[in-house]
Amino acid sequence: MRKWLMEKRKKQQLTQEEVSIKAHINRAYYSQIESGTRNPSMEVAKNIATVLNFSPFAFFMNENTEPFHVALKNAPIVIAHCDLDLRYTWLYNPHADFEQDASIGKTDLELDDNEGTRALMELKKEVIETKRQIHRKICFPLSTGEICYSVFAEPLLNQQGQITGIVTASMEMID
Template structure:
């Protein structure tokens, strides 16, 4: 099951039929995509992602290139994308406190409220407002203590060079 897809659809209060119509595909095909009995083509994944305002790469995250996965899995680096509403559209290698299925479609302040999440949201807003990269050190209170990250954010642009979101890379700093 693609639980993250079902969760996003339900949070947006869409039926399978509404998503299928919005993506211009058959509802039965969409149901098979949700249940993982069929994988969408890049075009169909893009149509569904566009309708739901998430990253197309979510459909193919299990197929990320091996060198990328090998280099970053269990590393002190978190990579993420969010939309202009600061809702996560993709995340890789998140801290164990956060499950991808609970993160996608949510803002940081919907996951936890603390000084770190406030600073992270401010960084993302600064990237959107300035349309340029921003870098800050941010501390987060997590289950394994206060963790400091070097967070780098940069705009995500569409083909027309309009900002559509923010990409962040957070590197855990040694204490």
């Protein structure tokens, strides 16, 4: 079950029928995608993601055969996409304190309100305002102790060059 997908749809007060019409797919096919019994093609994932305003990569973030996953699964790197409301639309390899699927659609403050998450939110706002890449060290109080990340954030652009969100790559700083 793709609970995160159902929550995204319900948050926008859309039915499965409405999403399937807007995404140009059969309602039964959409229902199977939402239930997790079928995976969409990249084209269908893009259509659904456009309708519900999230990254199409969210459908594929648990694919164990992808070279991306194999290369980064044990690396201290977190990669994420957020929309212009700073809500996660895709999250890969978060700290063990956070669940990938449960984080989709939420802001950093909704996940945990602390000095680190507030600094991360400010960084993302600054990226939107300046339309430029920003790099900053941000420390978070986590269950394993304070962990500092080197956070790279930049605007996420659509094909027309308009900002649709922010992409971040955060690498744990190890002494």
